[in-house]
Amino acid sequence: MSEIDLTQYKGVWCFGEVRHGKLVTQTYELLTIGSRIAKELNEKLSVVLVGHNLQGWTQELLEAGAEKIYLLDHPELENFTDEAYTKALAELAAKEKPNKILIPATTVGRSMAGRLATILHTGAIADVTDLTLGPGTNGAGGRALNAIRPTYGGNLFVTVRCEKCRPEIITVRPMSFPKAARTPGKIGEIVNVPINPSSWNLKTKVVSYAPEQSSELDIGSADKIVSGGRGLGKPDNFNLVRSLAKALGAAVGSSRPPVDSGWIPYRHQVGLTGRTVKPKLYVACGISGQIQHLAGMGQADTIIAINRDPECQLMKMATFSVEADLNEFIPLLVEEIGKQKN
Amino acid sequence: MPLNVIACIKQTPATGAIQLDQKGEIVTSAMTYGISPLDEYALEEALRIKERVPGSWTAALTMGPAKAQEILRESIARGCDAVYHLSDDAFEGSDTYATSYILSQGIRKIIAEKGKVDLVICAKQASDGETGQVGPAIAAWLDWPNVSFVKKIEETTDKIIRVVRMMEDGQDVVEMALPALISVVKEIAEPRLPSLKGKMAAKKAVIPTWKAADISADAAKIGPGGSPTVILKKELPPKRSGGMKIDGATAQEKARKLVEKMKELKLL
Incomplete structure (x- = not known):
């Protein structure tokens, strides 16, 4: 790698993801950690919004801590494509030279980070759960981040640094930081960045978007998840899981066997070949806790396991374990939760 | 129109408890290795394209030590027409930037040999590093379009590929001009088992191994020296x-x- 002058790069950017017309809530999580880093570095905290008709989000982002907002607003950017978004961001980053770019580790963020880093010839660190400015190799560079990320299915935590390139590009796992508090009426700078996507020779287009039909929460950003496993016995018993999820205001997840049996769509699958989640509460109903499942949910704050088999792995590692028959226990639990709410 | 398709796969240890030695390095002696679980879906979809589109050609490509040839033999056993092994001590310690560069150089060499490559298929992520960055970064090096989290290929022609992308709030249908790269999720296809005939072929296969010089890799972009990121420490989770x-x-x-x-x- 060629040596660059790291001190030229200043400012912390948070990518504000606007997905199908909505600003994703992880943007506010990025602002929490972004603002902490920006203060320590004594550098500016900015949000970069890419999309179309973005003006409506600017005030709340300023109130949530952004000092500056870059708008990359163009009809061609209305829907996410890796090509166009990385091109737009890379152009701006090459000109403005930010020090850090924080991106939510969502579908869009995970998809985009590696491509963006290669275009900018810098490092990308994926799916980070904690970030501090810290001394690095040989005590070098306190201005680089120590990024902690789970690997090997949550069985190994590595601390990764990007010491010789800028900007550092980091995707942050959803739910790793609280959402930034709002200061009503706060003002800041808004920059409309001129862009011309027709000059980019784009080879990708979004043909259509079909929103998820059910009104259920997505597991990726839910702070509570109730999951069902093989122990449910039959597909209809997912209604038990759904009833508990509803009572808790939780999203519905699944281990692999129910997905493979067609009881519930793949998007609900938590685990090695499914999705990784980090909720405050994870309730596992009839899930034994194969290592592949733990890979997807082992970072949950509180785990409740409900199972007939007290010896299974999930019952042993859960914060609270309840040995019970799901058919009997879940309706009673829903009832008890109902009493608390009234 | 026949398509030339490459599946990028990786040999990884089976997920399980990790042991660290006194220097904080992973103890690998007790680990069992195989195709990274999600890569099986990438490989499967590559093979299915060959079955759907007559005359198509499917290859598997990996970067890794000599041992990684095992997964290439497995790929032949499942039906790949060709396999390619990128292996050089100088590749060791490459991060996602350097790894994606090395793989893209391998793909360039395959293009030079085969005349064209239309589609590269990667998995959403590998089971060890779990970054998911290598696929999209390969596309960036090649200046190809790419889509990640692909759950279905709707259509391929000689000019385009149309895919369904799984999003948190639904699904997008996305079309790209070929050549292109996709990263797939498990839903795309159920992996097959190797056939007996395939196993025989796998046993006999001579696997081409390319070193840095063979793929004209720039020494400044490979290994630890070519990697922007560095691992400061490894720890077992609390x-x-x-x-x-x-x-x-x-x-x-x-x-x-x-x-x-x-x-x-x-x-x-």
């Missing part, structure tokens, strides 16, 4: 201290106690 059993004479009592606990932790 043990979960959990383990409170909720007891009770009846299910009702257990439900009541559990709700109490949830209330204490402000989870209701």
